[in-house]
Amino acid sequence: MVEVTKEIVAITKASKIIRSESVQTLWSGYGEIRRYFLEGGKYTSVIVKHIQLPDAKHHPKGWNTPLSHQRKLKSYQVERQWYQEYADKTDAYCRVPQSYHAVEAENELLLIMEDLDASGYPFRLHHNEVTLDHAKSCLSWLAHFHAKFMNTNAKGLWEVGTYWHLETRPDEWERMENISLKNAASLIDEKLQNAQYQTIIHGDAKLANFCFAEDGTVAAVDFQYVGQGCGMKDVAYFISSCFEEEKCEKYEEELLQYYFSQLKNALDNTIDFPEVKKEWSEHYRYSWADFYRFLDGWSPGHWKMHEYSKKLTQIVLKELKVK
Structure with missing residues (x-):
């Protein structure tokens, strides 16, 4: 012991x-x-x-x-x-x-x-308290994190980051109620895994895992599901943890533009940023659909299964020509 x-x-x-x-x-x-x-x-x-x-x-x-x-x-x-x-x-x-x-x-x-509290990051926020500026601080953290590990081999970490990865969730997949999404699950997973630009992702980048300083800067904790992946998995999941459907819709463009501006500043100049942005912008909705798939089998009726996430998932299903 x-x-x-x-x-x-x-x-x-x-x-x-x-x-x-x-x-x-x-x-x-x-x-x-x-x-x-x-x-x-x-x-x-x-x-x-x-x-x-x-x-x-x-x-x-x-x-x-x-x-x-x-x-x-x-x-x-x-x-x-x-x-x-x-x-x-x-x-x-x-x-x-x-x-x-x-x-x-x-x-x-x-x-x-x-102890991050003692180091000047004592504040935690509930999604009912979070502001646009708070969200941007966390997205800046994610952008710099993704830039730091762009094209890094995640040896010893999860081969596919996130706790809801399809291969590790067969029980939840079996229980899915959305049959169209169930049929498309492997195609969505394949799309994300085949992204040309891969980084190390946090894998559980919810609001509760960010610690805030007095000046609004942040640190992140809880790295149990860190691993290889497209950065949009973290971004979509983070936004889902902050806002209800109306604000997800309202702030989508502003938040994504801010994330990509931070990513551009943080990336090594050997990385083709326009290509990263082009690919990852498309993968944003696939990341939402991937997480929606998990929720459908894990906790049907979850508050994140709202019209905004449903809409993005429907766009993905249409693109994949899945009925």
């Missing part, structure tokens, strides 16, 4: 741990994220993600199959790999927590990380 406090003190050189508080429990009872307050040593506080694999799996949506368990196990291994091999390649424009230490035991994984 991993001795959490012993590991924290050893890594941080703290004289003692003053107290700790729960940040959140992990999905499906796989452990907890806690903040530890320290005295002496290098840091005043650290975040500890303690993954403990349960004997009995319970899932809030009823998904407790061996496949979902294996997917979750891999996600934690991917996150460890991300922090060990990739996180230090980011910069101030796509800020992530620093990783201090990782410990793995038989059925446990401990990640000791920088």
Whole structure:
């Protein structure tokens, strides 16, 4: 069994741990994220993600199959790999927590990380609070992140980033109610996977995974589903997490133009930006349709299955000539 406090003190050189508080429990009872307050040593506080694999799996949506368990196990291994091999390649424009230490035991994984609250990113937003400027700050983060890893081989990460990737979600696909979309699922997936311009995507770039500073700049957390992909998967998913259908429609052009302006500024000049924009602009609606496909099988009636996402999905189905 991993001795959490012993590991924290050893890594941080703290004289003692003053107290700790729960940040959140992990999905499906796989452990907890806690903040530890320290005295002496290098840091005043650290975040500890303690993954403990349960004997009995319970899932809030009823998904407790061996496949979902294996997917979750891999996600934690991917996150460890991300922090060990990739996180230090980011910069101030796509800020992530620093990783201090990782410990793995038989059925446990401990990640000791920088506390972004203490580093000046203490604010979290609910989608009812988010403004256009907030959304643009996050899209700027995504643009710089995608530019930083454009054409990078995502070795050790997910071969196809995102938690809703079709190949890892056969149970949800089986339960789909939208038959046309079900029939088109593999074609949509193929379209996105065959994008000429691939990068490393966050894979779970929802509003809740962004931490805001007083000046509006952001950092991002939770890299369990980071991997190879078209950047539009992150963009579409992020916008879906911020706005209801009316605002998705209203702000679509402004948000996409802003993202692409940031991407253009961040990309290496060896990359043909007009070609990236041309391809990814088309892949935006395919990314929406891909996520809509997942929701249809996972949680029919979800609030994100609104007319805007339905409209983009219908455009995709028409383009693919699927009835």
